[in-house]
Amino acid sequence: MKKKLIFLAVLTVFLALVFMRQNSADIPLADIESQLLSETDISRSMRKSGDLDLLHFMSVAPQDTVEYLYYRDTGALSVDELLIIKAHGHNELGPFRDAVEARIDEQIKTFEGYGPDQVAALNSALIIEKGPYILYYVGPDQDLIEEVFTHAI
Amino acid sequence: MLFSSVYFLFCFLPVLLVIYFAIPKRYNTARNAVLLVFSLFFYSWGEPVYVFLMIFSIAFNYAMALDISKEREVGKRGTLVFTVIINLLILSFFKYYGFFLDTVSDITGLDITYTALPLPIGISFYTFQAMSYIIDVYRGDTKVQRSVFRFGLYLSLFPQLIAGPIVKYRDVADQLESRETGVEQVGEGSVRFIMGLAKKVILANGLGALHASVLAMAPHEKTVLAYWLGAVAYTLQIYFDFSGYSDMAIGLGRIFGFRFMENFDHPYISRSVTEFWRRWHISLSTWFREYLYIPLGGNRVPAARHILNLLIVWSLTGLWHGASWNFVVWGLYYGIILIIEKYLTGRLMEKLPSIARHLITLFIVMIGWVFFFSEDLSSALEYLRTMFFAGGAGFADRSFLYLLRTNFVLLALSCWFSGEKPKKMFDELSRGSSLFAVIIPLILFLISSAYLIFSSYNPFLYFRF
Numbered sequence: 001m002k003k004k005l006i007f008l009a010v011l012t013v014f015l016a017l018v019f020m021r022q023n024s025a026d027i028p029l030a031d032i033e034s035q036l037l038s039e040t041d042i043s044r045s046m047r048k049s050g051d052l053d054l055l056h057f058m059s060v061a062p063q064d065t066v067e068y069l070y071y072r073d074t075g076a077l078s079v080d081e082l083l084i085i086k087a088h089g090h091n092e093l094g095p096f097r098d099a100v101e102a103r104i105d106e107q108i109k110t111f112e113g114y115g116p117d118q119v120a121a122l123n124s125a126l127i128i129e130k131g132p133y134i135l136y137y138v139g140p141d142q143d144l145i146e147e148v149f150t151h152a153i
Numbered sequence: 154m155l156f157s158s159v160y161f162l163f164c165f166l167p168v169l170l171v172i173y174f175a176i177p178k179r180y181n182t183a184r185n186a187v188l189l190v191f192s193l194f195f196y197s198w199g200e201p202v203y204v205f206l207m208i209f210s211i212a213f214n215y216a217m218a219l220d221i222s223k224e225r226e227v228g229k230r231g232t233l234v235f236t237v238i239i240n241l242l243i244l245s246f247f248k249y250y251g252f253f254l255d256t257v258s259d260i261t262g263l264d265i266t267y268t269a270l271p272l273p274i275g276i277s278f279y280t281f282q283a284m285s286y287i288i289d290v291y292r293g294d295t296k297v298q299r300s301v302f303r304f305g306l307y308l309s310l311f312p313q314l315i316a317g318p319i320v321k322y323r324d325v326a327d328q329l330e331s332r333e334t335g336v337e338q339v340g341e342g343s344v345r346f347i348m349g350l351a352k353k354v355i356l357a358n359g360l361g362a363l364h365a366s367v368l369a370m371a372p373h374e375k376t377v378l379a380y381w382l383g384a385v386a387y388t389l390q391i392y393f394d395f396s397g398y399s400d401m402a403i404g405l406g407r408i409f410g411f412r413f414m415e416n417f418d419h420p421y422i423s424r425s426v427t428e429f430w431r432r433w434h435i436s437l438s439t440w441f442r443e444y445l446y447i448p449l450g451g452n453r454v455p456a457a458r459h460i461l462n463l464l465i466v467w468s469l470t471g472l473w474h475g476a477s478w479n480f481v482v483w484g485l486y487y488g489i490i491l492i493i494e495k496y497l498t499g500r501l502m503e504k505l506p507s508i509a510r511h512l513i514t515l516f517i518v519m520i521g522w523v524f525f526f527s528e529d530l531s532s533a534l535e536y537l538r539t540m541f542f543a544g545g546a547g548f549a550d551r552s553f554l555y556l557l558r559t560n561f562v563l564l565a566l567s568c569w570f571s572g573e574k575p576k577k578m579f580d581e582l583s584r585g586s587s588l589f590a591v592i593i594p595l596i597l598f599l600i601s602s603a604y605l606i607f608s609s610y611n612p613f614l615y616f617r618f
Contacts (some may be wrong), residue, residue, distance in 0.1 A: 003220070004235060007213050011239070015206060015246055051492065109371055123365060130271065 019102045024085070029069045029086060031153045039148050040141060041084055046071040058083060073139075079107050079118045080139035084149070087132045100127060102137040107138075156346075156401045159355050165195065173409065174334075181331055185306050188409060192311040196274070201275040211305040215240065215298065218290045222297040225290070233291045237284060240317040242468075244280045247272055252476035274328055277473055279308055281440055286322040287327045288444055295323035303329045307480035308601070312405035316398050318416040325411060326416075332410030342407030344594045346461035349400025351597040352393040356567050360390035363560045364526070375546045379553040380539045385525050386560070388519050389567040392421060395434070416441075421571045423501060424510035426456045426490050426517055437473070441466050456496065467505035474525070479533050490517060 037043050049070040051062040062068065065085045072081035085096045104122050111118040126137040126146060135149050155161060169191045176183045198205035217236040223234050245253075248271055258265045286307070289295040297305040305328060315321050367383030399416035406413045420432035430438050442451075449462045464485065471484020494502065502510055520537070527533035538544040569575065583590035 003216060003231075007209075007216070007239070011209060011213075014209060015243075016207075018202065072247070105369055105371055108369060123369070125360065 007103055011066075027153050029084060029096070032084060032149065033149050035152050036082075036145070040144055042044050042066055042071055042139075042145075043065045045139070046073045046080060046082065057081075058084065058099050060096060069108070071098050077115065079111065079115075079121055081137070082139065082145070083136045085134050087134070093134050095150065097129070100125075102132070103136075104138075105106075156405075157350055157601075157605060158396065159602075161603070162350075162602070165191075166192060170209055170408070178334060182302075185302060188311075189302060189309065192306070192309040192314060194586075195311040196309060196314060206273055207279070207309055210240075210243070210279065210283055211301065211308050214287055215301045215304045218287050218297050218304075219285055219299075225293065226544050230291065233287060236287050236460045240280050240284050240287075242277060246270075246370060247276055249472075251474045252385070256478075264310060278319055279314060279319050281319050281437075281473075282322070285319070285444060289321065289323050295326055298322070298326070298329075310411070311560075312402040312409075312411075313413055316402070317419045317434075318399055318402060318413050319440050320413050320436070321440075324414060328411050334408075334410035338410055339408050342404045342409075345406070345407060346401050346404030347594040347598045347601070349397040349402075349404060350601045354398030354568070354601040355574070355597075356563070356570065357390050357606070359560070359563045360386045360393065360567060362555060363563070364390055366556060370552065374550065374552045375539055375544070376549050376553050377539060377542055377544075377546055378549040379556065380536060380546070382553060382556060384519050384536075384540065385564065388421075388515075388522050389564070389571060391522060391525070392417075392571055393567065403404065408526055418575050419516065419571065419576075421518075422511070422573060423514050424507060425494055425499075425514055428500075429514055429518060430487070430491070439471070440472055445469065456503065456604070460492050460496075463492055467491070474568075477529060479527055479530045482530060482533070483521055486521055486524060539572035603612055 006119045023112070027088050032116050049057075049072050053072065054060050054062055054068060054070050057072065058070070066088060069084040070082070073079075083100070085093075087096060104125055108119055108122050111122070121138050124142070126135065128135045128146060128149060130150065131153055133149075133153055135145075137145050139145075169187070173184055176187065178184075193204055193207065196207055214236065214402050215356060217232055220232045221230075221236065250270070254265050261565060286298075287303075290297050300305070306322075307322055307325060310422065325373065364383050364386040367379055367386065370379060372421065379529050382458075398418040403413045404416070414436055418432040418435065420429050423429035423432055446466045449456060451462065452459050454462065467484040467488030468481055469484070470481040471482070472489070474480045474483070494589070501515070505513075523536050523540070524530075524533045527536055533543065539546045579593065583593075
């Protein structure tokens with residue numbers, strides 16, 4: 001019986017810690033941004049975008065997010081962009097997920113027929129959801145972006 | 154870490170092989186220790202914190218099994234029940250907690266918010282392995298393992314850790330103590346591994362890209378035939394993806410001296426759904442049959458009870474695959490079809506020509522995969538509506554013809570490779586010429602490596618379970 005209680009106690013503590021770790025992953029996007037800027041090349045190839053761009057390109061109203069981070073390559077033939085949105089909870093990510101998918105569909109439609117590289121990049125876009133965050137990224141070094149993002153939160 | 158990743162193939166595996174085979178065969182304990190350390194490192198690659206959950210599972214099931222074997226002798230089973238409950242509780246905590254809250258929200262109308270936890274990779278697989286061990290110990294089907302390291306190696310052995318096959322302890326118990334390793338095993342295992350890698354990288358990834366293209370079609374491009382093409386692509390993709398992974402796992406196990414059970418036996422040549430499930434994900438079907446279906450009474454019960462047993466087993470099989478209603482529906486879909494085959498159409502089917510039975514089975518399986526690949530139930534129904542002319546989409550258009558033309562060779566090759574002939578041909582020719590037996594895997598390995606380096610589309614479908 002004693003053995004069982006010890007195992008139960010260890011398990012309870014572990015699950016509580018995992019749960020708190022996930023719940024307390026309440027990192028301001030500014031922190032994630034500074035890690036991305038220091039560990040990746042996104043600032044070299046992309047520019048930070050604001051509310052209007054978020055609405056115009058992603059069809060996401062800034063006020064629907066807790067906060068967001070949006071970088072995009074402004075070149076006419078580039079599809080590279082990075083978006084991180086923090087929602088109020090994981091189960092409120094649905095509309096943002098839809099917005100990201102719609103953006104990818106729309107971009108593929110735009111480049112289909114004459115931009116095979118762009119279409120290939122869009123088809124392998126990185127989309128990660130973790131806790132209340134969603135990350136969408138099209139561009140090189142996806143593994144690095146994924147690593148920085150997942151470690152940051 | 155993926156088997157089909159450059160890092161695994163050119164760093165992790167070579168380093169492990171060098172260290173493992175540098176240890177003389179007689180030091181099996183040292184070899185086990187190396188495998189255990191590398192397996193835990195492999196597991197910690199994605200989400201390091203969950204390696205502690207794995208270590209907990211090892212310690213917990215090991216210790217409980219010792220108690221279960223003692224209790225068994227005096228006819229008690231309290232520890233067995235406790236251990237099963239805790240294992241299921243851990244699985245539910247990570248896998249079904251969000252599903253449960255979503256369902257409560259939907260039923261009550263309450264807006265329950267929660268933070269979803271990342272699913273520990275392979276939790277469904279290793280939890281089932283742990284439960285098979287403790288149940289077997291209780292039943293007396295296997296001796297209890299006295300070494301925590303050997304048991305730890307069984308539970309965490311990296312080839313089958315994250316996507317099966319679900320290896321029963323009693324099948325590898327002797328191999329944990331001593332196993333045959335040598336040039337023959339390494340050669341056999343390497344060929345099997347490369348075949349799996351080629352299935353995954355050359356066929357499954359290409360089919361996955363085709364399926365993704367259909368799903369990503371703009372509303373005005375959606376047509377009935379395009380949706381059928383998407384379903385065919387996924388049907389083939391999931392087979393080559395999952396059986397390719399199983400081949401890699403079995404091959405890796407062989408290299409290190411283990412013999413794992415076969416997980417696939419050309420399921421798409423089946424002539425009934427019953428036969429399909431004897432050939433598909435054999436280790437899971439066997440697990441459910443042995444640890445749930447038969448204890449419930451199996452088929453040696455009145456018809457009504459038998460039907461209930463099948464529905465229970467298949468709804469749980471669906472739920473095992475994913476915490477979503479479409480998986481439950483997928484499981485029940487098969488439960489109902491198996492009941493119909495058993496009680497209504499079985500004899501009628503036998504009278505049909507073989508080709509008709511084959512086509513009917515493929516049709517049923519393909520419809521099932523729609524529930525499987527859809528994000529939720531409504532998406533699955535929407536997809537099926539379009540497939541059956543009820544979605545308002547046209548019959549075909551240029552986008553469909555473009556996809557068909559550009560993927561025709563891949564689809565034709567995949568259909569052929571899903572049958573028995575290619576394997577038989579390879580085995581026969583290999584027996585006749587050892588050069589052939591070496592050259593073909595080598596070429597496949599080079600092609601697969603090239604695909605890996607130049608392509609980024611590389612998901613494993615069964616990792617999410």
